[in-house]
Amino acid sequence: MDVEDLWSPVSPRSLCEIVVHLRRAGHVVAEADVGDRPVITGLCQDSRRARPGDLYAALPGRRHHGAAFAAEAAGRGAVAMLSDRPSDELPTVVVDDPRAALGPLAAWAYGNPSTAFDLYGVTGTNGKTSTVYMLEAALVSAGLRTGALTGITVRGPGTVRPATRTTPEACELQQSFVEFVEERVDAVAMEVSSHGLAEHRIDGSRFDVAVFTNLARDHLDYHASLESYYAAKARLFARDLCERAAICIDDDYGRRLAGDVAVPHLTFSAHDPAADVYATAVRAGRWGSTFTLHHGGERVPVRLQLLGGHQVDNAVAALAALCLRGIDIPAAVAGIEALDAIPGRLERIDVGQPFLALVDYVHNTAGQHRLFPFLRSVTAGRIVVVLGATGERDPGKRAPLGFTAAQYAEVVVVTDESAFFDDAADLRNDVAAGARRAGAADVIVIPDRGEAIAVAVDLAGEGDTVLLAGRGHDPTLVDNGVSIAFDDRAALRNALSTRAY
Ligand SMILES: CC(=O)N[C@H]1[C@@H](OP(=O)(O)OP(=O)(O)OC[C@H]2O[C@@H](n3ccc(=O)[nH]c3=O)[C@H](O)[C@@H]2O)O[C@H](CO)[C@@H](O)[C@@H]1O[C@H](C)C(=O)N[C@@H](C)C(=O)N[C@H](CCC(=O)O)C(=O)O
Ligand SMILES: Nc1ncnc2c1ncn2[C@@H]1O[C@H](COP(=O)(O)OP(=O)(O)OP(=O)(O)O)[C@@H](O)[C@H]1O
Numbered sequence: 001m002d003v004e005d006l007w008s009p010v011s012p013r014s015l016c017e018i019v020v021h022l023r024r025a026g027h028v029v030a031e032a033d034v035g036d037r038p039v040i041t042g043l044c045q046d047s048r049r050a051r052p053g054d055l056y057a058a059l060p061g062r063r064h065h066g067a068a069f070a071a072e073a074a075g076r077g078a079v080a081m082l083s084d085r086p087s088d089e090l091p092t093v094v095v096d097d098p099r100a101a102l103g104p105l106a107a108w109a110y111g112n113p114s115t116a117f118d119l120y121g122v123t124g125t126n127g128k129t130s131t132v133y134m135l136e137a138a139l140v141s142a143g144l145r146t147g148a149l150t151g152i153t154v155r156g157p158g159t160v161r162p163a164t165r166t167t168p169e170a171c172e173l174q175q176s177f178v179e180f181v182e183e184r185v186d187a188v189a190m191e192v193s194s195h196g197l198a199e200h201r202i203d204g205s206r207f208d209v210a211v212f213t214n215l216a217r218d219h220l221d222y223h224a225s226l227e228s229y230y231a232a233k234a235r236l237f238a239r240d241l242c243e244r245a246a247i248c249i250d251d252d253y254g255r256r257l258a259g260d261v262a263v264p265h266l267t268f269s270a271h272d273p274a275a276d277v278y279a280t281a282v283r284a285g286r287w288g289s290t291f292t293l294h295h296g297g298e299r300v301p302v303r304l305q306l307l308g309g310h311q312v313d314n315a316v317a318a319l320a321a322l323c324l325r326g327i328d329i330p331a332a333v334a335g336i337e338a339l340d341a342i343p344g345r346l347e348r349i350d351v352g353q354p355f356l357a358l359v360d361y362v363h364n365t366a367g368q369h370r371l372f373p374f375l376r377s378v379t380a381g382r383i384v385v386v387l388g389a390t391g392e393r394d395p396g397k398r399a400p401l402g403f404t405a406a407q408y409a410e411v412v413v414v415t416d417e418s419a420f421f422d423d424a425a426d427l428r429n430d431v432a433a434g435a436r437r438a439g440a441a442d443v444i445v446i447p448d449r450g451e452a453i454a455v456a457v458d459l460a461g462e463g464d465t466v467l468l469a470g471r472g473h474d475p476t477l478v479d480n481g482v483s484i485a486f487d488d489r490a491a492l493r494n495a496l497s498t499r500a501y
Contacts, residue, residue, distance in 0.1 A: 002161055003154075003161055003162075003164055003172065006161075006172065006175050006176065007042065007051060007175065008110065008175050008178040008179070009041050009042055010040065010041060010042055010109040010110055010111075011109070011111070012041050012053075013039070013040050013109070014034075014038070014039055014040070015032075015034045015035075015037060015038050015039075015040060015055075015079075015080050015093065016034055016037060018040060018080075018082075018093065018105070019032045019034065019093055021105070022093065022095060022105065025101075025104055025105075027095050027096070027100070027101045028095065028096050029093060029094070030094045030095065030096065031092070031094040032092075032093045032094070033086065033091045033092050033093075034080075034091055034093075035080070035090075035091030036091075038079035038080050038091060039053065039079070040053065040055045040079065040109075041053030041054070042055070043055050043057065043105075043106055043109055043110075043171050043174075044057070044073070044078065045057040045058075045059060045102065045169055045170065047066070047069035047070070047072040047073040047076070047078075048069075048072070050072070050073040050076035050077060050078040051076065051077055051078075052076075052077030052079075053078075053079055054073070054076075054077065054079065055078070055079070055080045055081070055082055056070065056073035056078040056080070056082070056090065057081075057082045057083070057098055057102045057170075057171070058070060058073075058081050058082070058083035058085075058087070059098055059099055059102070060084065065085070066083065067081070067083050067085050067087055070087045070089035070090050071089045073089075073090065074089045078090060079091070080092065080093070081093070082095065082101065082102065082105070083095075083098050084096060084097065084098050099170075099200045099201075100200045102170045102171070102200065103170040103200040103201060103202060103203030103205075104203050104204035105204070106170045106171050106173075107203070107204025107205055108204065109174075110174040110175070110177070110178050112204070112206070113174060113177035113178050113180070113181045114177050114188075114206045114207075115206050116177075117147070117181070117185050117188050118186065118187040118209075119187075119188050119190070119207045119209075120132075120135050120187065120188070120189040120190070120207070120208065120209045120211065121190055121191075121192040121202070121205075121207040121209070121210050121211065121242065122135070122190070122192060122317070122321075123191075123192040123193070123194070123210070123212060123233050123236050124212055124213025124215060124233070124248070125213070125214055125216045125218045125364065125367075126213065126214055126216070126310070126364070126366060126367045127213040127310065127313060127314045127317065128150075128151075128166070128191040128193070128213065129150045129151055129152060129166075129191060129342065129345065130306075130310075130311060130342055130345055131189075131211060131213060131317045131321075132148055132150050132189045132190060133148070133150065133342045134314060134315055134317075134335075134336045134339065135148075135318045135321060135322070136155075137336055137339050138318055138319070138322055138327065138333070138335040138336050139186075139187045139189070139322075139327065139332070139335070140335055141331050141332060141335025141336075141338070142328050142331040142332055142335065143331070144185075144186040144187050145157050145183070145185045145186050145187075146185055146186070146187050146188065146189070147179075147183070147188040147189075148188065148189050148190065149163070149167070149168065149173075149176060149188070149189075149190035149191065150166070150190070150191050151163050151166035151191060151193075152343055152344075154168070154176055156179060156180050156183045156185060157183045157185065158183055165193070165195075165196070166193040166195070167190070167191055167193045167195065167196025167197075167201050167202060168201065169199075169201055170200070170201045170202075170203070170204075173201055173202065173205070174204075177205070192210075192236050194219060194222070194223065194229055194232040194233050195219070195222060197232045197235045197236055198222070198223070198232045202236075202241070203241075205241070206241070206242075206243070207236065207241055207242040207243065208242070208243050208244070208325060209243070209244055209245065209246060209324050209325060210236045210237050210241070210242035210244075210245045210246075210263075211245070211246045211247075211318075211320070211321045212233070212237070212245065212246070212247045212248055212254055212257055213248055213313070213314070213317055214250065214251050214253070214254065214313075214366070215229070215230055215233060215251060215254070216364060217364065217365070217366070218364045218366070218394075218397075219393075220394040220396065221394040221395075230256075233253075233257075234257055234260065237257060237260075237261045237265075238262075239262055242263055243263065243264075244263055244264045244265055244324050245261055245263050245264075245265035245266075246265065246268055246277075246317065246320040246321045246323075247265055247267050247268070248267075248268055248269065248270075248317060249267045249268070249275055250269050250270055250271070250272065250313070266320060266323065266324060268316050268317060268319075269316070270282065270309075270312050273294070276296075276323075277295045277316060277319065277320040278293075278294050278316065279291040279292065279293060279294070279302075279312055279316050280292045280294065282309065282312050284307075284308065284309035284377070286307070286356070286378045287305075288303065288304045288305045288306060288307060289303075289304045289306070289307075289308075289309060289311060289312050290302065290304070291312050291315075291316075293316065293319055293333070295319065295320070295323050295329065298329070300329055300330065300333055302315060302333050302336070302337065303337055304336065304337065304339075305337070305339065305340045305341075306339060306341070306342065306345070306346070307346040307348065307358070307374075308346045308370075308371060309370070309374050310367075310370045310371065310374075311346075315336050318332075318336060319332060319333070319336070343472070344360070344361050344471070344472025344473030344474070345360060345361055345472060346358055346359075346360045346371070347359045347360070347472075347489060349489055349496060351497050353457075353496050353499070353501045354461070354462040354463070354501060355381070355460045355461065355462060355463060355464040355465060356378065356379065356464070356465040356466070357457070357460075357465075357466045357492055357496060358465065358466070358467050358468070359467075359468045359471075359472060359488045360467060360468070360469055360470075360472060361470070361471065361472025361473070361474075362469050362470065363390065363401070363469075363470045364397065364401075365397075365400045365401060365404045368401070368404040368405060368408075368469075369404065372407075372408035373408070375408070375465050375467060376408060378465070379463070379464065380463035381462065381463035381464040381465075382409075382410035382460075382461075382464045382465075383409040383411075383467065384409065384410065384411040384413065384456045384459050384460050384464060384465070384466045384467070385408075385409040385411070385412050385413065385456075385466075385467045386413045386415055386452050386453055386456045386466070386467070386468045386469065387401060387413075387414065387415070387431065387468075387469040387470050388414060388417040388427060388428060388431055388449075388470060389401055389417060389430065389431050389470075390417045390418055390419075390420075390427075390470070391419035391421065391422030391424070391427055392420040392422055398427060398431050398434065399430050399433055399434030399437070401431055401434065401470075402430070402433065402434030402436075402437075402443075403434035403435060403437055403438045404434075404438075405435060405441075405469065406435040406436070406437075406440055406441040406443065407438050407440060409441050410441055410442065411441060411442045411444065411456070411459055412435045412442070412443050413444050413445075413446060413455060414428050414431045414432040414435060414443065414444070414445045414446070414452075415445075415446050415447060415448070415449045415453075416428065416449050416479070417449075417477070418474075418477050418478040419478070419479045419480070420478055420479070420480075421480060421481065424479055425447075428445055428447065432445050449486060449488075449491070450486075450491055450495075453488070453491050453492055453495050456468075456495075457492070457495040457496055457499065458499075466492075468491075472488070473487075473489075474487075474488075475487050
């Protein structure tokens with residue numbers, strides 16, 4: 001089912017009942033025009049997807065205010081509106097913060113579906129998608145029916161659709177949960193982004209286990225400071241959202257969270273025996289990784305097919321979360337061991353060429369500092385990196401991305417990613433300036449991404465590694481409002497296939 005077709009009814013409720021519910025939940029209802037007392041049978045937050053009987057949540061956005069689309073929502077049959085401003089088009093309930101009201105309202109209206117299964121929420125700067133894939137594989141291996149929400153897909157026993165966000169908007173999230181209940185799932189694993197937390201998309205959901213992976217500089221275009229980024233992540237660990245927590249103590253923010261958190265929790269680490277769950281004997285190579293998992297006095301050997309030492313951190317995260325729910329750990333380990341790839345996460349493209357060719361979603365320097373030492377350890381020859389910077393993100397990220405790549409690689413090919421409405425040349429210039437500042441690598445600038453990939457492949461010889469960094473599984477490039485289909489994995493395979501090896 002596509003997201004456009006995703007829809008579930010809510011039990012019919014009058015707009016008056018909704019006002020009473022909002023007030024009881026502590027929201028200040030400034031104004032409530034209940035008109036001819038419409039009956040609400042659905043919820044939506046995009047006028048283009050409104051259906052007859054819907055309450056349309058008109059939210060403030062970066063470019064528009066949803067209230068500007070009230071007439072369109074009404075035209076499609078919406079019967080009322082929730083917003084922070086009144087409307088002439090629809091009877092409107094005006095609240096101070098409609099996003100904060102919408103999450104819990106949607107959960108309540110859909111019958112609190114998240115209480116019908118075990119819900120695992122994973123937050124952190126890096127590792128959310130990978131950890132959710134591992135949780136899903138482990139839960140299936142332990143004999144459970146599962147759902148999973150990642151930035152790549154939303155997937156249940158009978159559902160797969162491309163994701164619209166890392167963490168869906170409130171109405172889409174609750175409707176996906178309803179779908180999972182109808183599919184009789186036992187457990188759901190999902191990514192919880194800082195945007196999803198700050199925008200209250202997950203409010204009203206009940207997480208049985210909240211997982212913290214790590215925190216480093218990122219998303220400062222959205223959050224005012226690293227401190228408010230941390231505060232957004234830390235909200236997931238509050239009593240009103242989660243029952244218990246698994247917290248990685250391998251960085252300062254994780255140690256701080258473990259000290260601050262009020263819910264029962266365990267700590268985990270990829271190396272520290274002071275944690276409740278930890279790894280020893282970690283080895284990472286071209287074949288994957290091995291480590292010994294320690295939990296509750298038990299030791300379990302684990303062999304991952306996934307590439308990169310960071311996947312050990314993510315496997316320990318998933319297994320620590322599962323320990324909290326009493327899942328059979330040997331069965332969980334077997335599931336994680338069977339995973340041979342996660343889309344765009346250090347995904348290997350192999351057509352028989354005499355060098356490693358990889359696509360990875362790494363898009364912050366914390367991830368780069370984890371990734372490049374691993375690549376160096378498995379590369380006898382040169383590292384050739386293709387990278388750029390995404391537009392409409394923190395401009396302060398661009399030069400450090402180039403600088404860090406050039407500290408580790410012999411050749412840095414700077415090219416375009418999605419510029420959105422930023423100037424693509426500015427993005428390239430900033431990344432290239434950072435790369436040149438490192439002073440070590442050859443820096444080549446090729447705006448066209450396909451051409452940049454072809455040049456990187458031409459430069460690579462036996463024993464080298466080619467890495468396409470930053471876009472992972474992303475299937476589209478967007479520049480100045482124009483989208484084109486472009487998948488790094490297909491482009492790399494194509495460039496490799498046209499050469500005779
Ligand atoms: C920067 C940011 O967070 N933007 C959010 C913001 O978008 P916006 O300001 O562009 O919204 P807008 O287009 O002005 O529209 C405002 C409102 O009018 C509605 N609308 C708009 C047009 C229309 O015809 N009809 C209509 O009803 C929209 O549904 C929206 O509710 O408000 C929208 C509605 O809630 C969000 O969907 C949107 O997320 C955008 C798509 C986005 O890219 N967000 C990213 C930053 C994000 O959330 N990322 C995280 C992952 C981060 C990570 O990598 O970890 C995520 O969870 O996906
Ligand atoms: N535990 C980790 N520590 C550091 N870097 C990691 C870790 N896990 C993954 N990475 C890096 O981050 C990239 C993104 O990984 P993943 O998609 O699992 O994380 P994410 O948190 O979902 O990212 P995003 O929020 O950007 O979607 C990977 O391609 C890898 O380079």
